[in-house]
Each structure stands twice: as C-alpha cells, then as structure tokens.
Amino acid sequence: MSVLIHNVLIPDGGSTTSASVHLKGDRIHQVYFASASIPVSDDTWIDGRDKLLLPGFVNAHTHSSQVWQRGLIPQLPLELWLADVFDSTPTNLEQFYLGAVSTAVDTLLSGGTCLIDHAYVVPGQELETVAALVKGYKQVGIRAFIAPLIQDLPFVAGLPKGCTLPHHPYPRSTTDILSLMEAIIKQFHDPDSGIYIALGPTGFHRCSDELLVGCADLGNRFNLCFHTHLLETRAQQQLAQERYGETAVQHLQRLGVLGDRTTLAHSVWLTADDIAILAQTGATVVHNPVSNLRLGSGIAPILKCLQAGVNVAFGCDGAASNDAQSLLEVVKLSTILHTITDPDYQHWLSPHTVLQMAAQNGARGVGLEQLGMISSGNIADVVLYNLAHPSLLPCNDPLQLLVLGRPTDVVERVWVNGKLIVEEGSVKTVDVAALHQELRDRTRYAQSHQSLLLNQIETHYRQMLL
Amino acid sequence: MSVLIHNVLIPDGGSTTSASVHLKGDRIHQVYFASASIPVSDDTWIDGRDKLLLPGFVNAHTHSSQVWQRGLIPQLPLELWLADVFDSTPTNLEQFYLGAVSTAVDTLLSGGTCLIDHAYVVPGQELETVAALVKGYKQVGIRAFIAPLIQDLPFVAGLPKGCTLPHHPYPRSTTDILSLMEAIIKQFHDPDSGIYIALGPTGFHRCSDELLVGCADLGNRFNLCFHTHLLETRAQQQLAQERYGETAVQHLQRLGVLGDRTTLAHSVWLTADDIAILAQTGATVVHNPVSNLRLGSGIAPILKCLQAGVNVAFGCDGAASNDAQSLLEVVKLSTILHTITDPDYQHWLSPHTVLQMAAQNGARGVGLEQLGMISSGNIADVVLYNLAHPSLLPCNDPLQLLVLGRPTDVVERVWVNGKLIVEEGSVKTVDVAALHQELRDRTRYAQSHQSLLLNQIETHYRQMLL
Numbered sequence: 001m002s003v004l005i006h007n008v009l010i011p012d013g014g015s016t017t018s019a020s021v022h023l024k025g026d027r028i029h030q031v032y033f034a035s036a037s038i039p040v041s042d043d044t045w046i047d048g049r050d051k052l053l054l055p056g057f058v059n060a061h062t063h064s065s066q067v068w069q070r071g072l073i074p075q076l077p078l079e080l081w082l083a084d085v086f087d088s089t090p091t092n093l094e095q096f097y098l099g100a101v102s103t104a105v106d107t108l109l110s111g112g113t114c115l116i117d118h119a120y121v122v123p124g125q126e127l128e129t130v131a132a133l134v135k136g137y138k139q140v141g142i143r144a145f146i147a148p149l150i151q152d153l154p155f156v157a158g159l160p161k162g163c164t165l166p167h168h169p170y171p172r173s174t175t176d177i178l179s180l181m182e183a184i185i186k187q188f189h190d191p192d193s194g195i196y197i198a199l200g201p202t203g204f205h206r207c208s209d210e211l212l213v214g215c216a217d218l219g220n221r222f223n224l225c226f227h228t229h230l231l232e233t234r235a236q237q238q239l240a241q242e243r244y245g246e247t248a249v250q251h252l253q254r255l256g257v258l259g260d261r262t263t264l265a266h267s268v269w270l271t272a273d274d275i276a277i278l279a280q281t282g283a284t285v286v287h288n289p290v291s292n293l294r295l296g297s298g299i300a301p302i303l304k305c306l307q308a309g310v311n312v313a314f315g316c317d318g319a320a321s322n323d324a325q326s327l328l329e330v331v332k333l334s335t336i337l338h339t340i341t342d343p344d345y346q347h348w349l350s351p352h353t354v355l356q357m358a359a360q361n362g363a364r365g366v367g368l369e370q371l372g373m374i375s376s377g378n379i380a381d382v383v384l385y386n387l388a389h390p391s392l393l394p395c396n397d398p399l400q401l402l403v404l405g406r407p408t409d410v411v412e413r414v415w416v417n418g419k420l421i422v423e424e425g426s427v428k429t430v431d432v433a434a435l436h437q438e439l440r441d442r443t444r445y446a447q448s449h450q451s452l453l454l455n456q457i458e459t460h461y462r463q464m465l466l
Numbered sequence: 467m468s469v470l471i472h473n474v475l476i477p478d479g480g481s482t483t484s485a486s487v488h489l490k491g492d493r494i495h496q497v498y499f500a501s502a503s504i505p506v507s508d509d510t511w512i513d514g515r516d517k518l519l520l521p522g523f524v525n526a527h528t529h530s531s532q533v534w535q536r537g538l539i540p541q542l543p544l545e546l547w548l549a550d551v552f553d554s555t556p557t558n559l560e561q562f563y564l565g566a567v568s569t570a571v572d573t574l575l576s577g578g579t580c581l582i583d584h585a586y587v588v589p590g591q592e593l594e595t596v597a598a599l600v601k602g603y604k605q606v607g608i609r610a611f612i613a614p615l616i617q618d619l620p621f622v623a624g625l626p627k628g629c630t631l632p633h634h635p636y637p638r639s640t641t642d643i644l645s646l647m648e649a650i651i652k653q654f655h656d657p658d659s660g661i662y663i664a665l666g667p668t669g670f671h672r673c674s675d676e677l678l679v680g681c682a683d684l685g686n687r688f689n690l691c692f693h694t695h696l697l698e699t700r701a702q703q704q705l706a707q708e709r710y711g712e713t714a715v716q717h718l719q720r721l722g723v724l725g726d727r728t729t730l731a732h733s734v735w736l737t738a739d740d741i742a743i744l745a746q747t748g749a750t751v752v753h754n755p756v757s758n759l760r761l762g763s764g765i766a767p768i769l770k771c772l773q774a775g776v777n778v779a780f781g782c783d784g785a786a787s788n789d790a791q792s793l794l795e796v797v798k799l800s801t802i803l804h805t806i807t808d809p810d811y812q813h814w815l816s817p818h819t820v821l822q823m824a825a826q827n828g829a830r831g832v833g834l835e836q837l838g839m840i841s842s843g844n845i846a847d848v849v850l851y852n853l854a855h856p857s858l859l860p861c862n863d864p865l866q867l868l869v870l871g872r873p874t875d876v877v878e879r880v881w882v883n884g885k886l887i888v889e890e891g892s893v894k895t896v897d898v899a900a901l902h903q904e905l906r907d908r909t910r911y912a913q914s915h916q917s918l919l920l921n922q923i924e925t926h927y928r929q930m931l932l
Contacts, residue, residue, distance in 0.1 A: 009911075016911075068860060071867030075805070075814050234809075294870065296805030296814065324857075324872030333799075339541070339762030343700075344932050348541050348762065387911075390902050391790075394534060394909035401537035404760065406790030408874040436856050443860035445475075445482075445853075466810050 001025065001418050004038070005384065008048025009398055010374045014352040016398055021053055023380045026418035030376050046413075050388040052398050054355060055372045056113025056381040056414065057327045058362025060286040061227075061265040061315025063149075064103040064117045064133065065089060065096050068443070069320035078233045078295045078321075079159060079461055080454055085320050086155070087451035091122055093132045098438050100136030100144075105427050105435065106325035107142060107316075109409075111358070113381035113416045114143035116227055116263065116286075116315070116366065118200050121148045123171075130184050134195050141421045141429045143381065145366055147200025147227040148184060150177050150215075151207050155453070158205040160238040160464060165456060178214040185222050194417060196225065196366070203229035204248050205236050209255055216257040225261045225366050231274075232266035233297050235465055249274035258283045263365045265315060268292060268300040275301065279309040284365030289333045290324070291317030303338050303347050313362040314354075328407055331358050335403055351403035380418040385410050386425075467491065467884050470504070471850065474514025475864055476840045480818040482864055487519055489846045492884035496842050512879075516854040518864050520821060521838045522579025522847040522880065523793045524828025526752040527693075527731040527781025529615075530569040530583045530599065531555060531562050534909070535786035544699045544761045544787075545625060545927055546920050551786050552621070553917035557588055559598045564904050566602030566610075571893050571901065572791035573608060573782075575875075577824070579847035579882045580609035582693055582729065582752075582781070582832065584666050587614045589637075596650050600661050607887045607895045609847065611832055613666025613693040614650060616643050616681075617673050621919070624671040626704040626930060631922060644680040651688050660883060662691065662832070669695035670714050671702050675721055682723040691727045691832050697740075698732035698763050701931055715740035724749045729831045731781060734758060734766045741767065745775040750831030755799045756790070757783035769804050769813050779828035780820075794873055797824050801869055817869035846884040851876050852891075 003023045009016040010031070020032040022043065032038050066085070073084045090096065100117065107115050117137075121129040130146060137144035152174045156165045181199065189197040199215035201207040207228075219226045231237055231248055240248035249270065252258050260282030267285040270278070278285060285305050292298060305312050314334060316325045331354045339348050349357075360372030370379045385402065386392075389410045392401045401407070414422035421429055469489045475482040476497070486498040488509065498504050532551070539550045556562065566583065573581050583603075587595040596612060603610035618640045622631045647665065655663040665681035667673040673694075685692045697703055697714055706714035715736065718724050726748030733751040736744070744751060751771050758764060771778050780800060782791045797820045805814050815823075826838030836845045851868065852858075855876045858867045867873070880888035887895055 069862070070860060071858075071862035071864075071871060074866075075801070075811065075816065075870075077809075077811050080811070290802065293802035293805055296809065296811060298806055323867065323870035326872050329872050335541070336756065336759035339759055340764055343543075343762065345542050345546070345762060350541065388906065390898075390905075392537075393902055393905040394536060395906055395911050396535070396537035396909060398537075398911060400540075401789060404541075404789040405537060406792050406795050432856075436859055439856075439859040440854065440861055443862060445861050445864060 001420070002041070002043045003046060004043040005046045005048045005053060008384070009052045011054065011352065011355065011399065014350060016052065020048070021374060023382070023415060023418055026380055028374060028376060028378045028380050028382065031374060050386070051412065052385040052387055052402065053374060054111065054383050054385065055359035055374055056383050056416070057111045057358035058313055058366065059107045059112045059115040059316050059327055060263055060313040060362050060365055061116055061118060061288055061317055062103055062325065063120060063318030064099040065120045066318030066320040067099040067102045068095055070323045073320050075294060078297060079235055080458060081295055081321065083453035083457055084451045087453060089120055093122065093125065093128055095442070096129050097132040097136045098435060100133045101140055101430055101435055102439065103325060104137055104140040104142040104144070105432060107327065108414050108422050108427055109411050110326040110328045111383050111411060112327045113383065113414060114362065114366070114371070116145040116147060116198065118147050118149055118227055118265065126180055127184060127187065130188055134188050137195060138193060139430050140427060141194070141416055141419055143194045143416055145196045145198045145225060145227070146188070147198035147225070148181070149200055149202045150181065150211070151202040152177055152211045153206045153208060155206070158239070159457070159460065160235050161242050165460065174208055174210045174214065177211065178218065181215070181218055185218065185224065189222065189224065198225035198227050200227045203236070204252065205239050212252070212257050213255055216255070219261065225263065226257060227263045228265070230264040230267050231269040234269055237269040247271055247274050249277050253277050253281060261367045263313070266292065266297065266300065268298045270301055275305055275308045275310060278305065282311070284311040284313055284361065286313050286315045286365070287334060288315045288317040288322070289337050290330055291321040294321050299337065299341060301341070302334070303342050311361050311364055312357055313365045314358050327358060328402070331355065331403055351399040354403055355399060380415050382415050383411055384413040386412040467886070468509040469512060470509040471512045471514045471519060474850070475518045477520065477818065477821065477865065480816060482518065486514070487840060489848070489881060489884055492845055494840060494842060494844045494846050494848065497840060516852070517878065518851040518853055518868065519840060520577065520849050520851065521825035521840055522849050522882070523577045523824035524779055524832065525573045525578045525581040525782050525793055526729055526779040526828050526831055527582055527584060527754055527783055528569055528791065529586060529784030530565040531586045532784030532786040533565040533568045534561055536789045539786050541760060544763060545701055546924060547761055547787065549919035549923055550917045553919060555586055559588065559591065559594055561908070562595050563598040563602045564901060566599045567606055567896055567901055568905065569791060570603055570606040570608040570610070571898060573793065574880050574888050574893055575877050576792040576794045577849050577877060578793045579849065579880060580828065580832070580837070582611040582613060582664065584613050584615055584693055584731065592646055593650060593653065596654055600654050603661060604659060605896050606893060607660070607882055607885055609660045609882055611662045611664045611691060611693070612654070613664035614647070615666055615668045616647065616677070617668040618643055618677045619672045619674060621672070624705070625923070625926070626701050627708050631926065640674055640676045640680065643677065644684065647681070647684055651684065651690065655688065655690065664691040664693050666693045669702070670718065671705055678718070678723050679721055682721070685727065691729065692723060693729045694731070696730040696733050697735040700735055700764070703735040713737055713740050715743050719743050719747060727833045729779070732758065732763065732766065734764045736767055741771055741774045741776060744771065748777070750777040750779055750827065752779050752781045752831070753800060754781045754783040754788070755803050756796055757787040760787050765803065765807060767807070768800065769808050777827050777830055778823055779831045780824050793824060794868070797821065797869055817865040820869055821865060846881050848881050849877055850879040852878040
C-alpha cells in the first residue's frame with residue numbers, strides 16, 4: 001500500500017495548513033509541506049482539495065453489546081438504569097459479534113480508528129463471547145482493545161449503605177475470574193493483528209481489592225492496559241467513603257493500580273486531591289459527556305483535570321446510555337459543555353484542543369504513542385474528511401465546522417495500520433447492509449420495560465440518594 | 467391534495483400507536499385508528515410501515531443570515547462574540563435571501579415546519595432585506611415569522627456599568643424605527659401565504675421603554691407576535707438591576723409587553739418570581755441549549771419553568787452560535803442537559819415531552835393553536851420520518867431513538883399547510899444543489915478573525931464580569 005494524498009488540509013497549531021501526505025505500508029511515510037518537492041512515484045494519488053486529514057480518534061470507552069439496547073432504556077440515574085440494562089442484555093453470541101461490528105462501523109464513520117470495548121461477556125461463555133468480539137473487530141479491521149467486564153461483588157454491593165436487599169455472594173471466586181482472564185489474554189491478545197486484551201474490572205464499587213490488584217498484576221505481567229469505571233455517580237463517591245474511609249482514587253493509588261496504561265471511564269466525582277493523584281500517576285480520564293448527561297451523573301471536572309496536567313480522552317460509552325455512537329457528537333458536546341463550569345472563556349476548550357484530545361490523548365491512554373498525530377514515521381491510523389459536504393458549508397474554519405457543526409456522512413476514507421477500511425464513506429471490509437438487516441430483523445419496536453431488579457431497588461434509591 | 471398515510475406510527479400518550487392519517491387540502495382531514503374502517507377513495511396512498519408521523523416542530527428562534535458565519539466565530543461569551551458577529555455580518559441582499567433558504571432547508575430536514583427568524587436587516591435597506599427573506603421563505607414554502615431585529619440604544623448600552631467606551635447615540639430615532647416597522651408590516655405580513663411579520667426588539671438591554679411599548683402597541687393593533695431576547699447572560703441580569711432597580715421580567719411586565727403571543731429567547735437568568743410572572747402572563751420561553759452552552763451563557767431553568775406552568779418551546783438560534791441548525795440536536799440536548807439541574811429523575815424530560823414541546827408549545831407560542839398535534843381538523847404541518855434508516859436501528863422505542871439517538875437523513879416527507887415540500891428526503895421547492903454551490907463559492911476557508919470592537923470591549927469585559 002502506497003498512497004499520496006495531495007494538497008490536503010492537516011492540523012497545524014490551532015489552525016490548518018496544506019500538505020501532501022504519503023502513506024506507505026503501515027506508516028505515515030512522509031509529510032510534505034507547501035514548499036517541499038514531492039518525488040515522482042507510482043503511488044495511488046488522491047486529490048486532497050476540499051478535504052481534511054486528521055489522526056484517527058480513540059473511542060476510549062464503550063460497551064459494544066449495548067447496540068441492541070439503543071433507544072430502549074428510559075432516562076434514569078445509573079444505579080436504576082443499570083438494573084434495566086442487566087435485564088435486557090443479549091445472551092446470544094451472534095448478537096455480540098454483530099454488536100462489535102456495529103460499534104466498529106459507528107466508530108469509523110465518526111472519525112475513530114481505535115476503540116476500547118469494556119465488554120459484557122455471557123456468564124459461562126466468556127471465551128466464546130470474546131471470540132465473537134474478536135471475529136467482528138478483525139473482520140472490520142479496526143484497532144480494538146477488548147476489556148471484559150469482570151467483578152467479584154454482587155450488584156447490591158455497589159450501592160451505598162442502607163440498602164435492605166440481600167447481598168448474595170458473587171457466583172464466581174476471585175481466583176477463578178483471574179484465571180479466566182489469563183486464559184483470555186493467552187488466547188486472544190494479538191497486537192500485530194490489532195486486537196488487544198485489557199483488564200477491565202467493572203469498577204471499585206463491585207470489585208474486591210484482591211480482584212483489582214490481581215488485574216494490575218496480570219497487566220504488568222503481560223504488558224496490558226487497565227480499564228475501569230471510576231466515580232461515575234455521587235452514590236459511588238459516597239460508597240468509597242463508607243467502604244474505605246478515603247476517596248476511591250486514594251484507595252486505587254494505595255493499591256498500586258494507577259499508572260500510565262490506566263484509563264478511567266467517567267471520573268465525574270473527583271476531588272482536587274484526586275485530580276492531583278491522577279496527574280501524578282499518569283492515568284487517563286475518559287470523558288463520556290453524552291452518557292453522563294443522559295444518566296444525570298453530573299459534569300466531570302475536565303477543565304480542572306487538563307489544568308492539572310491529567311491526560312483526558314473521550315468515549316461514547318455504550319448505546320444504552322448514548323443512543324448515538326458518534327465521536328463527533330462527543331467532541332462537540334465536550335467543547336460546549338464545560339463553558340458552564342468556568343466563566344473565564346480563556347479556559348474553554350477549542351476545537352483544536354478537543355481534536356487533539358480525541359486522537360493523541362486517546363492514543364497515549366492506551367500506550368500507543370506512535371498514533372494520534374499526522375507526522376512522518378507515525379502509524380497510519382488516519383481519517384480523510386470531505387469538507388465539501390453540505391453539513392460543513394459554508395467554507396469557514398474547517399476544524400470549527402467539524403467540531404461545532406453537526407457533520408453527517410463526512411468521513412470519506414479511513415486507514416487503520418495503513419490499510420484502507422473506509423472508502424467513499426462506506427466500510428468496505430464487512431457487509432454493512434447485512435448488518436442493518438440483522439439489526440432490523442431481530443427487533444420490532446419493543447417498548448421500554450421496567451425490570452424486576454429496578455423495581456426492587458427504586459425505593460431504596462429514592463430514600464438514600466434523593 | 468389528498469393523501470392517505472396508511473398504518474403509520476403516531477404519538478399516543480408517552481408511546482406510539484398505529485393509525486392511518488388522511489391529509490386533505492390544508493388539513494389533517496381524519497385520523498383513523500386501528501379498528502376504524504377507512505373509506506375507499508382515489509387518494510394518493512403512502513405505505514406508513516416503518517415510518518413515524520409527527521407534527522412539525524417550530525424553530526422558535528434563529529437568525530437566518532448567520533448561516534454565513536457558521537464555523538467562523540470562536541467560542542466567546544455573548545458580549546464578546548456579538549462584537550465579532552457584528553463585524554462579519556453580511557451586507558449583500560443576495561446573501562440574506564440565500565440565508566433564509568438555507569435556514570428553511572435545515573429546519574425542514576430536522577423536523578421543523580415553522581420558524582421565527584429574528585432577522586438582521588441591513589441598515590438603510592430594511593424593506594429590501596425583509597423582501598429578500600420573504601422571497602426565500604415563500605419559495606421554500608415553510609411557515610415563517612420574520613421579526614426584524616430593532617434597537618434604539620447603542621451596543622455599549624447593553625453592557626453593565628463601568629464600561630469606559632463612549633456611548634454614541636443610536637443613529638435612528640425610536641419614532642422612525644416604529645414607522646419603519648409599520649411599513650414592513652403593511653407590506654409583508656401575509657398569513658395566508660405563510661409569511662408573518664412579528665415585532666422583534668433585540669432585547670431590553672438595547673431598547674428604550676418607548677421602543678418596547680411601541681412594539682407591543684403595533685403588535686396589538688395588527689394582531690402580531692412579539693419576539694425578543696431575554697436575560698441570555700449574567701451581564702444582562704446585572705444590567706437590568708442597574709437600570710430598572712428590578713428584574714428585566716418585572717420591568718417588561720410593568721410595561722405591559724408580556725402576553726400569550728410573546729416569545730422570549732433564552733430566559734437563562736430568571737428568578738423564581740420571574741418564572742411566576744411568565745406563567746401568569748402566558749409568555750413563552752424559547753430554549754436554545756446549544757447556543758447557551760456554546761456561548762457559556764448558562765443553563766436555563768427549564769424544569770422549573772415547566773413545573774410552574776410556563777410554555778417552553780425550542781430554538782436553534784443562529785448559526786454563529788449554533789454551527790448546526792438541527793432541531794433534532796436541540797431536542798436531544800434539551801432532554802439530556804437538565805438532568806444536572808435536578809437529581810430527581812421523575813422530573814427529567816422524556817422524549818415524548820420534548821417532542822410535544824417542540825411542536826405544540828412552539829405553535830402555542832406563535833398563536834397557532836391548530837398546529838402541533840396529529841388530530842383531525844388540525845392544519846397539516848406534518849413530518850414523516852423513515853424509521854428504517856440505519857441511524858434509527860435497531861427497532862426499539864421510536865420516540866426515544868429519534869430524540870436520544872443522532873438521526874441523520876431521516877426526514878422523508880414534509881407537508882406545510884397541506885403542501886408537500888420535502889419528498890424522498892429532499893426539499894423539492896428550491897434548487898438545494900445550487901444553494902450549496904453558492905455557500906461554497908462565496909467562502910473559502912476563511913480563518914476566524916478578531917474584530918476591532920471585540921478588542922475594544924475585552925478589557926472592560928474581563929474587569930467587570932469575570
């Protein structure tokens with residue numbers, strides 16, 4: 001593969017500049033700026049006029065199987081919403097495969113080239129579930145981190161004090177869960193083919209210290225990422241104080257599980273001390289603004305995190321809490337939302353900054369430093385946008401239009417690891433029409449329902465948390 | 467025109483039901499529910515399977531000429547942003563015509579059938595500007611309220627105390643402005659052809675009491691709507707106290723300008739007393755959440771307004787502060803944003819509620835009670851959505867998918883006043899490709915600039931308001 005994208009706009013400081021970009025093998029071989037002469041060759045030549053080339057974004061938190069729950073679960077706070085989600089999670093492996101394909105397609109067509117799937121796995125069929133996800137991601141050709149959701153405490157343990165529901169012990173032992181993760185790592189972790197297994201304890205609120213430390217140890221042994229939910233809700237903040245007598249971040253630091261390969265989804269309820277710890281340990285905060293508003297979780301202190309030097313990346317979160325799966329929507333909302341947390345506009349996020357966070361900070365979060373920038377020698381995970389699309393007119397500032405507008409169908413081509421995955425706006429590695437047919441055939445305007453578990457915990461929730 | 471839309475989903479309580487809807491002339495002639503037998507006739511017959519029919523939304527606040535400033539103005543608070551907007555407002559009448567066409571197209575393709583254009587008018591060419599807008603809206607066939615932006619105080623008067631910039635008097639007298647408005651009304655107000663002139667004093671902050679009362683009097687004489695900006699920023703709240711010694715809402719009520727044909731854009735900085743006054747007078751709050759976040763104006767107290775019985779509708783606001791012009795984006799953000807203002811999820815907005823607000827409350831705001839519901843005898847301003855579109859898959863709750871997803875290209879047909887305006891997803895009354903070509907040809911990746919006026923007031927702004 002050798003392609004020359006001629007005279008295309010690329011980011012340059014807070015603005016854009018015209019350059020010609022040579023992709024060769026799995027790399028951005030060379031970036032030629034205006035004055036440079038481009039050696040003649042027999043490369044495929046792409047006219048870059050009215051186009052913008054950006055490094056691929058990282059969708060640093062999603063749950064692929066929730067594709068089936070898009071438009072299904074009512075607006076509820078996390079603790080109640082989750083009860084509803086558990087009740088309607090698919091159990092059919094084919095649905096997991098299709099969920100992975102759908103999530104990959106949505107990520108690619110909204111500017112992403114890499115994702116972290118904090119993946120539900122069917123109990124008793126964990127290896128088979130991961131195999132189904134791997135099959136989907138490999139077929140599409142996206143770079144995928146799969147972090148199976150594991151826990152060793154029951155649902156009710158994740159609620160603060162006062163819940164009168166019985167605490168049934170979790171059906172699987174911590175040792176068994178860690179052995180299972182080791183088997184998954186050995187069977188599926190395969191960076192050369194773009195598949196990475198990560199450790200994904202669901203969150204401190206439903207994990208013992210033993211499980212969290214065990215995951216960190218596995219991560220260190222196999223050189224893997226550690227991905228977890230952190231302080232998504234006020235209830236979790238309260239629970240940490242009750243259980244540990246300190247904040248969740250202080251506790252995780254004490255356990256030694258925070259490091260520069262750690263990605264922490266949400267991180268809404270952080271103290272100033274927590275933020276300092278995250279900066280010091282090099283951990284990454286994954287901001288999921290759509291999901292946080294949808295579930296009423298609050299506004300993560302993203303401006304304060306950035307000011308303190310914390311690495312902040314973006315995620316869509318699963319389709320049950322973000323019924324769209326558009327990274328472009330996530331970067332827009334992130335850009336406009338945080339104005340209300342700080343009146344000084346000089347601290348607000350610019351389109352340039354959020355694009356950098358989406359690509360470079362995301363790549364840093366998963367330890368792939370050679371991604372996230374259009375520069376010679378980097379890995380070719382890049383996205384070509386069509387600036388002539390009506391949703392990006394008139395032709396004003398391209399970065400601002402992309403971030404602050406509502407671009408649709410603007411992703412024209414995507415290369416992952418130098419391989420062309422999207423062409424003329426369509427994913428060409430899988431049969432997308434067949435995927436859509438499956439999504440239709442397996443559902444039929446189901447109305448949202450109230451789950452039994454939800455009914456059980458609602459009274460408690462209202463007494464304790466409102 | 468006589469059309470039968472057979473077995474289509476329509477809203478029914480918080481859910482949907484299947485019905486057949488007969489459009490005839492300018493009316494929804496009859497709605498036949500499942501059990502009813504439909505008389506045989508030679509109507510055009512549309513298969514409603516996998517489709518949803520909703521009343522058209524009202525885009526109750528926008529500024530059409532700002533289409534040219536989409537993706538141009540950086541993220542700044544209103545007072546500074548406005549200086550930049552003034553400096554780059556178009557002055558060419560053709561651009562105003564094209565701006566109206568573009569705004570109408572964007573409104574239609576995101577579910578709207580009616581808009582309020584709080585319209586910039588070229589000084590000295592006011593009648594000609596309105597003529598250009600009227601031409602655009604009539605060609606497209608959308609229902610349009612044109613409220614020319616008028617003021618009789620200078621820009622600097624709209625800032626709170628302490629500004630050291632000179633207060634040049636406004637170049638036109640209040641009497642002259644009111645005479646001009648009367649001329650515009652007499653020449654252009656024409657409800658039968660879907661064109662309504664409204665009174666549009668820019669906001670109390672740049673209008674004398676004389677102008678505000680004069681507008682209300684004209685409104686009463688000619689039976690017109692009154693549309694104005696209200697308390698968009700904290701600075702305006704401060705200014706009202708300085709100038710009147712009471713809140714802006716108390717002052718407007720004292721002037722007698724609030725009534726059930728009054729639409730108040732933004733209304734972010736309301737007190738509890740203000741909200742009670744708005745409920746009592748029957749005035750409508752127009753919520754513009756995208757613009758409010760983009761400019762850091764804050765979060766309007768929408769849940770409190772609704773609880774107090776205030777009529778709340780939605781607006782996109784102009785493209786300089788909402789670089790998209792999608793009503794579907796506005797209803798989504800409204801649905802998820804207000805969770806952070808109230809922890810009790812039983813107060814949160816549901817998809818059903820926001821759709822009702824977008825259509826019925828909008829229609830009520832402009833005094834058109836026969837719009838906003840799919841029911842026999844109502845005026846046929848209706849929108850047919852394609853639920854089979856990939857962005858609305860899988861087939862779960864259609865209202866939730868439409869509101870909480872990120873639907874694109876889902877508006878299939880639109881009728882305004884019974885006339886088919888959009889077919890197969892395209893506006894068929896104007897040459898949209900030619901519009902896009904104009905938007906491209908007249909702009910060329912202009913970088914955003916800093917205006918002279920902005921530089922003049924920035925020091926003052928930082929001293930007074932941060």
